[in-house]
Amino acid sequence: MRILKWVGSIVIVVLLILAALYYLGTENQSVKASATMPTTIFVDEPFTLTLTLKNQTDSEREVVSVGLEDTFLQQGIEVIRAVPEYRTVEDEGAWYSFVFARRRRPLLAPNGENVIQLTLIVTQQGRYDTRVVLWFNNQLQGVYVPIHLEAIAHPTPWLGR
Numbered sequence: 563m564r565i566l567k568w569v570g571s572i573v574i575v576v577l578l579i580l581a582a583l584y585y586l587g588t589e590n591q592s593v594k595a596s597a598t599m600p601t602t603i604f605v606d607e608p609f610t611l612t613l614t615l616k617n618q619t620d621s622e623r624e625v626v627s628v629g630l631e632d633t634f635l636q637q638g639i640e641v642i643r644a645v646p647e648y649r650t651v652e653d654e655g656a657w658y659s660f661v662f663a664r665r666r667r668p669l670l671a672p673n674g675e676n677v678i679q680l681t682l683i684v685t686q687q688g689r690y691d692t693r694v695v696l697w698f699n700n701q702l703q704g705v706y707v708p709i710h711l712e713a714i715a716h717p718t719p720w721l722g723r
Contacts, residue, residue, distance in 0.1 A: 592619045593670065595696055597707045604716040605687055608642060613678045613694065613707060617670035625668040628678060629657040629695040629704065638686035645679045657695065667699075684713040 598612040617623050628648070630641070635658055649663035660680075662668065668676050684690070689712045695704035 592701075593617055593623055593696070593698060593705050595705045595707045597694065597709055599709070599711065601710065602712050602714060603684060605684055605713050607716065608681050608683045611680045611682055611694075611709070613680070613696065614675060615668075615670055615678065615696065615705075616675045617673060620672045622672060623670040623701075624699040625662060625670070625676075625678065626697045626699055627652075627659040627661040628680065629654065629659045629697065631692045632656055632658055634690060634692040634709075637688065637690065638684060639690065640683050640685070641680055642683055643681040659697070684711075687713050687715055689713075 594616045596614050598614065600609055603609045613628070615623075615625070628644070630639075632653075632655075635641075641660065644660060646662060646666050646668055648660035649666070650661050652659045652661055668678055670676050678696075690709070692709050694707045694709055696707070697704050
């Protein structure tokens, strides 16, 4: 009898763990995100990264922050502006989170879409491959968007500067 209770308890725990893993695996599919930006840019010239967010649920979503990998920022890329504006930058270890003020957080209406724009500048030539992560209210997982770009020297640096 005791063995039966013990086995039953283990089965319940395993089922709960599987349900939690399933939830975490499907949770971030409620918002789809894509990035638009030039793939080749000139060093020391600002460019815009546009993140298009599509809410695929019947409930409103609120964007809490946008995260950039710290290696991406340490390689000579700087965020010089965001629309909407972020309130603070938090060092999360492997990420820097650009956190929106509560009253200025971008909202995604049910089945709607919204855009976040980051203006960046690259100070060093090279190829950059990274991800942007978007964090939403009441969501345990972020939505990841891959970023690929190449920064080259301006062919005529004396023009327009």
